[in-house]
Amino acid sequence: MDHVASSDPVYLRVVADIRRQIVDGSLPPGAPIPSRAQLTRKYGVGETAARHALRVLASEGLIVGRVGSGHYVRARPVLLPLYRWRFHDNRVPFGADLPSQGTRTTWDWRAEPAEATPDIAQRLRLKEAAPVTRIRYVFRGDGKPVQLATSYEPAGLGEPVSDETQRALINRISSAGMKITEVVEEVYTRVPQPSESDALALPAGVHVLHVERTHWAGDRPVETSDIVIPGDRFRLVYSQSLHS
Amino acid sequence: MDHVASSDPVYLRVVADIRRQIVDGSLPPGAPIPSRAQLTRKYGVGETAARHALRVLASEGLIVGRVGSGHYVRARPVLLPLYRWRFHDNRVPFGADLPSQGTRTTWDWRAEPAEATPDIAQRLRLKEAAPVTRIRYVFRGDGKPVQLATSYEPAGLGEPVSDETQRALINRISSAGMKITEVVEEVYTRVPQPSESDALALPAGVHVLHVERTHWAGDRPVETSDIVIPGDRFRLVYSQSLHS
DNA sequence: GCCCTAAAGTTGGAGCTCCAAATTCCTGCC
């Protein structure tokens, strides 16, 4: 999952190892992370690498640094609940332009049980061949199909959004001057309400995630998924392309 | 907006200055960022600070580093379209427990025009007193009001999601074993489809953002907004508490 | 047993350096 080649930067080796321990539970919430000095000894790396590793993990939200004390696994790791997300495969294979604002839009969808392929399983953080729900959409602009979309989600998440709901969403969004393809699949996940047992006051809040694969007409496929938070109080981040 | 106090780390000074130039356009897409060596001279900081600043900006997605060449403003900055987000003020002032799964849930909402207070304006990245839409929600669990929510969004984003739509969403989400408060306001923003003029193949994808302020019953107010992307292909990130 | 103080440890900022790999640019040769 995390495989880091030996040719990769050493700090990534450290990151991957600690992250693995956090995810698999050997480092439970609240557990202290070895200090900079200890990491240099343990992994035989320089202080720069140890530092960099800790900074990456902290920026990932997996650990928290407390000045004078140390780094700790976040008391309420925000990682796990977010493993239930949805993967959306979004295609525009017709070479057609997207329907412009005001175009009458219709669509059909059909949900069906399926098994997670290795590809999908990895993205949804499920085991291979785990039960998933595949939802196929055909979007039409003025009657002409302009977009095919296939969405995968872990089985049991519930019924897909109904036709009316989706219509309402699309109408709302297109009235906001955005395009139809902005209607995407999303998974709402909430970290439970914060309590005083939290190591830090940070968590809480709502996470809305989306992973998307887009095949644009007349363009090379781009498989990305990014989430961006701008501004000075926020970190602005994007993920890398899924495939190169 | 970006104001960085003089007591703040110097690398943040550099970050803020370059970010400002990118956002206001003096550094247009594709423009080269001064190199490490130049930054040290220009700002009178050490190489570590210059480096750190560039890394932060790169991790924010505002610039791209090309080995051997330099750092450049991303051809398609992902920052601007995302400034249209929605702020959600979420309250549970009744001391009541949230309705558990299966509880019958009803709610009312009312949208009204308003002017952005300094507080809201800052979060929505609008000018002070800019027109916004305030939407007030009352959520009821088995008839008893359990949650008040106030949502602010830039005016003109479109009508709020209708009652039926919201009902459908809530039903869907609660059937997935999540709680009612997971129904949040979201803003869909899409970066235009990538083209070959992009400095890098990265952009594309969908951003779903949410800023939330939660006042939990019997708990100190927590004002946070976080977005998390787990896994090895993703950076996992959260923002800081909005206040302290 | 308790409290206060001092020492030790830890983070995070900041400085400097060296190097490999990649890009750019310029010079000189044909």
Place this chain on the structure above:
DNA sequence: GGCAGGAATTTGGAGCTCCAACTTTAGGGC
């Protein structure tokens, strides 16, 4: 004029160091 090759830059990894601010721990005195 065109091309090739080498020099100069630049990024990104990695190493080391010093220090202020803070936390934790340990010890000594009462």
